[in-house]
Amino acid sequence: MSELEKKTESGSVGAEEDGASGEQKAGGDSGVGMGVLFFIAAFAICFLSGWLLFPSLLYSKKEQPFNFNHALHVAETGSCETCHSFRDDGSFAGIPKNSACIECHESQLGETEDEAIFISEYVEKGVEVPWLIYSKQPDCVFFSHAAHVVGAKMECVTCHGQIGESETLKPYQENRITGYSRDIWGENIWGVKKNSWDRMKMDDCAECHQEETGSKGACFQCHK
Amino acid sequence: MKIDRRSFLGLGLGAAAGVTVSPVAWKLTDDSSIWSQNWPWTPVPSDGEVTFDDTVCTLCPGNCGISVRKIDGRAVKIEGKKGYLVNDGGVCLHGISGLQYLYDPSRVPFPMLKNGDSWRQLSWDEAVALLAGKIRELRQKGMADSVACVIGNSSDKGSIAGLYRRFLMSVGSQNFYTADTMDKSWEMLISRMHGLKASAGFDIANSDYLLSFGSSFIEGWGSPVNNFLANSSRKERNAKLVQVEYRLSNTAASADMWIPAKPGTEADLALGICSAMVTASLYNKEFAKNAGKDFDAFAKLVSEKYAPETVSRTTGIDVDQIRTVAAEFANAKAPLAIAGRGKGDSAGSMMEFAAVHALNCLTGNINRTGGFWTVEKPDTLIWPSIEMDDAATKGYARPPLGAVASDSSTGGVFSTVAPSASPYTTSVSKLFETINASEKSPVELMMVYNANPCFTLHNAKAVKDAVNKIPFVVSFSSYMDDTTQMADLVMPSHMFLEMSQDIYSSAGIAQNITSLSKAVVTPVLDTKSPGDIIISIAKAMEGSIAKSFPWKTYAESLQSVTGDQWTPLSEEGYIASEMAPPATPVMADFSIFTGFNGVPSIEGDEKSYSLTLMPIESIRLASGAFASSPFAVKTVEDTVLLKKDTLIEINPETADQVGVSHGDYAMISTPVGEAKVRINIFDGIMPCVVGMVEGLGHSTGAAGEIVTKEGSAISLKVGATGMIGSTGGVSSESGPLENRYIGGKGVNVNELIRPVTDPASGLDAAWGIRARISRV
DSSP, X not given: OHHXXXXXXXXXXXXXXXXXXXXHHHHTOTHHHHHHHHHHHHHHHHHHIIXXXXXXXXXXXXXXXXXXXXXXXXXXXXXXXXXXOBOTTSOBOOSOOHHHHHTTOSSOOSOOHHHHHIIIIIITTXXXXXXXXXXXXXXTOOOOHIIXXXXXXXXXXXXXXXXXXXXXXXOEEEETTTOSBHHHHOSSTTOOOSSGGGOOSHHHHHHHHHHHHXXXXXXXXXXX | OOOOXXXXXXXXXXXXXXXXXXXXXXXXXXXXXXXXXXXTTSOOOOOSXXXXXXXXXXXXXXXXXXXXXXXXXXXXXXXXXXXXXXXXXXOOHHHHTHHHHXXXXXXXXXXXXXXXXXXXXOOHHHHHHHHXXXXXXXXXXXXXXXXXXXXXXXXSOSHHXXXXXXXXXXXXXXXXXXXOOHHHHHHHHHHHHHOOOEEEEEOGGGOSEEEEESBOTTTTSSSHHHHHHHHHTHHHHTOEEEEEXXXXXXXXHHSSXXXXXXXXXXXXXXXXXXXXXXHTTOSOHHHHHHHEETHHHHHHHHHXXXXXXXXXHHHOOOHHHHHHHHHHHHHSSSEEEEOOSBTSOSOOOHHHHHHHHHHHHHHTOBSSTTSEEEEEOOOOOOOOOOOOOHHHHHHHHSOOTTBOOOOGGGOXXXXXSSSOOOSOOBOHHHHHHHHHHSSSOSOSEXXXXXXXXXXXXXXXXXXXXXXXXXXXXXXXXXXXXXXXGGOSEEOOBOOGGGOOEEEEOOTTOSSOEEEEEOOOSOOSSSOBOHHHHHHHHHHHHOHHHHHTOOOSSHHHHHHHHTGGGHHHHHHHSEEEOOOXXXXXXXXXXXXXXXXXXXXXXXXXXTTTOOEEEEEEOOXXXXXXXXXXXXXXXXXXXXXXXXXXXXXXXXXXXXXXXXXXXXXXXXXXXXXXXXXXXXXXXXXXXXXXXXXXXXXXXXXXXXXXXXXXXXXXXXXXXXXXXXOBTOSOOSOTTOOTTOOTTTTTOSOOGGGSOOOOBOTTTSSBOOOOEEEEEEEO
């Protein structure tokens, strides 16, 4: 707590206040002390709420329709591309439709509850599974998988992380204001990332573009 | 330490500082920007697998090949099909707006029975049983022939029209009516002049001189897109277009020469040109000698009665110009004269067609490249025999109510339904006239499919009166059009994208093209294929009628009756015949001109009605069974439709005489009715003639309340996605099934014009009417 105080007091706002309260102290006014105390308290509370409380207010947890075990399926099929493929016209198919799953899962193959839900609620009823998509970008963004995967020969994990090794689908945290997944801004509310797949904001694309192509890219490349 | 103002200051500043350096402010700013992009009214194109499904558009007889683009199976765009015979990738504004007809929120969503001011939802079984019961009752009373059927197709070619005709026949009625378009007049003429059972074909793309007598060549005549393409290639083909028209239409403006002949004098002009050709020996003498019957009498007639000097007075065209056109026409490599006023939607006067076609006979450019073609239409469908019981035989023995007196050699409408066609020529206008002339309607039950007679026929108000008199009217439309509003029972059909049917080329295409219009989307509402509807009604009637319909579904019948053609049709999508002249060279019988005394004139005396009202055809406004889509209405000029008013074209001189200025309101009166319009001063229309566009004046289709099956009386709105109950209808002020994009706008010019019977064909030859305008 005290470290924080020091940090903030050395910040620009803190410095101003310091100066003011300093003058006041010189005048020997004890009311100022209360002001500083309130300042520090209010500052701490707001700052910490913003850092720690705000995310839990901003994001709601949503459940996927049922669990999908990526690790198991990657072991079976060998790669991401088997299910997450390119269509003949070069567009990316994204999350596979039921028809891709039904190729093997016409009826229950294993013994899990999740597969049972898939068969009974979706395959038999002919309803597409309403997956919540972690990497869904806003409508203003044009992204070509072909340019990056086929053109730049990038690995899926660079942007999407190690989903293929997971046995469960992580919870989908939806931003209440935008409706998009927390995975776009990133887990860290400050926007600080360790791995390339931690965030998918425009700045992250720009960062990689800068490294790989020497420029962050022109607006119209992605915002058509 | 006291808590004072400085404490609160500190509190406030601390809070502000804390929030500012916390992630909140920055995250919320970023989130707000994304939020503002997600407002629900912002349209977002859907993402998904792109597929194309090909079919044939049936909004008009042009029948262009189209490609429907779909995203994840949902149709999102219609494009012309590249390489298709008729339109090669082109499509008109109505075709391209086809999806607006599919997703139209004012479509009738299920079968409905009229109940006073409201409608009651029926199940399909109930609706079928109800209609079958009514027809059964009539047959039991010996009134089988009081059942009538009006279809909007220009012929009964096609298995669906064939099924409806078959139904009427097995019920026992000859009261089957198809639309009276230029196709019929041409067919009658070809039968009379060439002794052939064939349709007219125009090889315009290969003609180097096209002489059009009032045909809206680039505004919807014939097969519209086919003609757009022919027109576009004119300059590079060194082909000339000469437009004979009383006003500067788009076609006239685009033409190489505009001949503003007075309206109604087109036949005179044609014969005047014939006269000039004959006098100057500029005609194909060999053809005249070998193939022309009674040619000398014709030559005498035109030389004596239609000399250019005489014709010049009648038409208002210079003698020199008449002679110039005659010479140019005669000397062209492949000259072609075409007729069929406007879009060719009305029958017109057969002798007017004859006068124009005489030009083609004089050049002998028949069944040759770039010329006029007699396209024989073989009966390709294989129908099983029709069973007729006593009631049917008795009913069928009585002539149709709309039979018209005509030359027996013209024969009846070409029918694909064996046994041989009815010997009568029928006119749908005559049918309604007969109903109005009788105290009690001789039609007890009328079925209407793919037609909107309460709008499209001349004297439309009288047609409405006639329809009102008919005790039971069934409409198979899924649009609450002017006729369907007056129906007692609505059994809504799929629209063309939702159903399959076989299509036969018409509208002047010079070869036989049989195409398959396929279902490319799953039906959006609880509609059925009209083929399936009629089969289920027949089955419900049992007995001989049911026996005459030995198929379970329309799909089964389509495959069965098309026989050998089914495989190529379903695999390729179409079958096109070669353009081959008939085995025996065509003869031209000029005796049709014996005793020719001019074409029928229009109604009204010149004293009370000093002006002539002419209907104007516009490609932007559909004037047939389908009303214009919202997209199409949006393209209509301010000089044609201004807010909700029709504007009439009037020459500045005439406007001065009447005392009106541009934009003024005025009353236009004809012997049939009157209407309030606005004035559009236009130099391009001749004095004393006023023009009013066709295709406006539809009612909105307000249907009152609809009581659904659950028994709840709700104000039903069909949402933009076509799903019943979803929001997104036209506006909160629309009633159910209301179309305010085209409805309630303008005046229906057909309400101001009455049919004029053509003595040669018996069909409606009215091309206008006398009128007067007064200030309002």
